Amino acid sequence: MKVVVYSKQNCCLCDQAKKALIELQKEMPFQLEEIDIYEDDRLLEKYQLMIPVVEIDGEVIEYGIIHKDAIRKRLQRQMSS
Template sequence: MRLPGRSRHPEASPSVPHAGAARVVVYSREGCHLCEVAEAQVAEICAELGTSWTRVDIDDDPDLHQRFTEQVPVTFVDGAQHDFWRVDPERLRKALSKRP
């Protein structure tokens, strides 16, 4: 049984927009302090490692809003949910050191 919000491949679901070739996707919303902190951490770590990332605003999509509203920010790495609410920088670096 798969838990809601734990899709292994979010881009395979019609309710989650394809994030392109980015290895890291941060699902967030405007005005969310935790989201701003997570995005800054992800941006810094991805720049340090030469890894792509993107941000998806959950409020632009009703399905994403319903799916992630209580968890933002939600971080996916290589299509799998990695974290929510906070980013653990060392854990993210470790995940990104593995090949996709």
């Protein structure tokens, strides 16, 4: 399972989201990829007002303030299906 977090540098919400995802990786296995939206104009246009954005297997799950419990539930649901 692949989890992508779209973020940017110097973003406290992004740092909080990454921390929560790293903690969740200790509970369940998944691949975590971080993408800086400022490295791709298309992503910057798409996500600049939403970051951080958490995507699981290509589907946006949460953005802005990331709730660890919501991500955990979604990961568990993905793993059981």
